[in-house]
Structure formats: C-alpha cells, structure tokens
Amino acid sequence: MQVYISVDMEGVAGVVHGDQCRRGTAEFDDACALMTEEANAAALGAFDAGATAVLVNDSHGDMRNLVFDRLDPRVSVLSGSLKPYSMAEGLQEERHDLALFVGYHGGAGTRDAILDHTYRGVVVYEVRVDGRPLNEAGLNALVAGSRGTPVGLVTGDATTCAQCRALLGELVTVEVKWAVGRASARTLHPVRARELIRAGARSAVEQRARWRPFSLPRLGLEVDLVHTAIADAVAIIPGVVRTAARTVAYDARDVDDLFRALLTIVRLGGTVV
Numbered sequence: 001m002q003v004y005i006s007v008d009m010e011g012v013a014g015v016v017h018g019d020q021c022r023r024g025t026a027e028f029d030d031a032c033a034l035m036t037e038e039a040n041a042a043a044l045g046a047f048d049a050g051a052t053a054v055l056v057n058d059s060h061g062d063m064r065n066l067v068f069d070r071l072d073p074r075v076s077v078l079s080g081s082l083k084p085y086s087m088a089e090g091l092q093e094e095r096h097d098l099a100l101f102v103g104y105h106g107g108a109g110t111r112d113a114i115l116d117h118t119y120r121g122v123v124v125y126e127v128r129v130d131g132r133p134l135n136e137a138g139l140n141a142l143v144a145g146s147r148g149t150p151v152g153l154v155t156g157d158a159t160t161c162a163q164c165r166a167l168l169g170e171l172v173t174v175e176v177k178w179a180v181g182r183a184s185a186r187t188l189h190p191v192r193a194r195e196l197i198r199a200g201a202r203s204a205v206e207q208r209a210r211w212r213p214f215s216l217p218r219l220g221l222e223v224d225l226v227h228t229a230i231a232d233a234v235a236i237i238p239g240v241v242r243t244a245a246r247t248v249a250y251d252a253r254d255v256d257d258l259f260r261a262l263l264t265i266v267r268l269g270g271t272v273v
C-alpha cells in the first residue's frame with residue numbers, strides 16, 4: 001500500500017512567522033527540524049496502518065528542508081526544486097492509495113490562519129477553479145484526484161483544517177495551533193502535535209476506503225493577482241485571457257493543463273515582483 005505525503009512548513013506546530021520559514025534566518029534550522037518531525041510522524045502513522053511505501057514530497061520554499069537523519073529509513077523523499085508539479089510532484093505520476101497533507105496553511109486572504117497565502121503571496125491574491133476559491137490543499141488535491149488518489153489527512157492550524165474540510169469533504173484533520181492573528185498563535189507543543197499527527201495519519205490510512213478523490217465539474221481557472229504589473233506579465237501566456245485589471249482566466253482541458261497554467265502564472269508573475 002502506497003501513501004504519499006506532501007509537507008509544508010507554515011502549518012507546523014511552533015511556526016508562526018515568515019522569518020522561521022526563510023532560509024538564512026537564525027530560526028530556520030529549528031523550523032526545518034519541526035517540519036521534518038511532523039512529516040515523519042505522519043509517515044509512522046501510515047506505516048502503523050500497514051503502508052508498505054511512503055513517498056514524502058518536501059513542499060516548502062526551495063524544497064530542501066527535510067533533515068534526512070530524522071526521517072524513518074523506510075520513506076523515500078522528493079527533494080529540491082524545480083519540480084514540475086511542485087507541492088503535488090509525484091501525485092501526477094501514478095495513483096497512490098492515499099495522500100496526506102502535513103503542515104499546510106490557509107489560502108491567501110484567510111483570516112486567523114497562520115501565514116495565509118496561495119503558492120506565492122506576493123503574486124497571488126486569490127485562485128478560483130469553477131468559481132470556488134481554492135487553497136493549496138484544494139489545488140494539490142485536484143492533481144491527486146485526477147489520478148484517483150483521495151486526500152485523507154490535512155494538518156495545520158484550526159482555520160486551515162476547517163477550510164479544508166469545507167473544500168474537500170470528509171477527511172481527518174489534525175489541528176496543531178490556533179491563530180490569534182496572521183503571525184501569532186496558541187500552538188501545541190511540537191511533541192504533542194507529532195503524537196496527534198501519527199494517530200491521525202494512522203486513522204486516515206485505516207479508513208482509506210471512505211475518502212473520495214477530489215474533483216470539480218468545470219476546470220475554469222481564474223487568478224486574481226496582487227498588482228496590475230503581474231497581470232501585464234502573465235497575460236501573454238498562450239490561452240490566458242485578462243478579464244479584469246488584476247485578473248486572468250484560463251479554460252483548462254484537464255487538471256494537468258490547469259495546474260501547469262497556474263504554476264506558469266505564479267512563476268512568470270514572480271519575475272515582476
């Protein structure tokens with residue numbers, strides 16, 4: 001039984017500020033260790049439930065955050081960037097029995113969610129598919145769902161967990177902190193968070209027959225950009241239509257096409273910020 005884990009940093013217990021998530025700061029190595037331990041806790045929970053293979057995708061920043069010596073030797077890791085499918089890399093390759101999203105955060109514009117953003121905060125104001133605002137969990141779940149892989153677990157702050165339940169339907173969530181503001185929270189002790197994540201992952205994998213692959217009826221992508229200059233830049237992408245001063249739209253033929261268009265917008269948009 002194959003389990004896939006995508007792990008981000010902003011939703012990890014003990015992380016509340018962007019400085020912790022940025023390479024080169026005094027706090028960064030500690031945050032990498034916290035992130036690694038939560039990924040490992042989810043992997044251990046999956047193994048507890050009978051997983052025979054666990055693939056961990058390092059999904060934050062330059063995607064070289066995981067501390068290998070702290071990971072169970074049974075896992076394999078997708079490390080480094082660029083990866084064509086970024087936080088969802090590997091989900092496009094094959095069907096997994098279940099996907100787990102660990103350390104995730106709220107979509108751009110979410111109140112009381114630690115470090116809310118969608119893929120790139122300085123570029124993206126909001127992403128909608130079929131008219132629905134999607135956070136990163138929703139977007140990555142679309143890639144998983146296109147291959148028949150359901151998402152069974154999301155961990156992060158309480159607001160993010162609620163947002164993902166509303167978006168993805170029934171699944172296990174583990175709340176590890178409660179935001180006071182965008183960069184302040186009441187957080188569980190990381191050791192307690194790991195215990196809950198291990199138990200949550202185990203439960204999600206044991207119940208894997210219950211979770212349904214995520215899909216949306218129509219794959220119309222709309223992206224609100226932060227500035228008009230970003231819209232100027234991304235409007236030249238083939239197939240992209242500018243529908244408002246700061247908004248572009250793209251009619252995707254399938255999930256791969258949609259996800260590639262989104263990442264192209266994010267990366268090209270990032271060259272003018």
Ligand SMILES: [Zn+2]
Binds near residue numbers: 008059
């Ligand atoms: Zn991140």
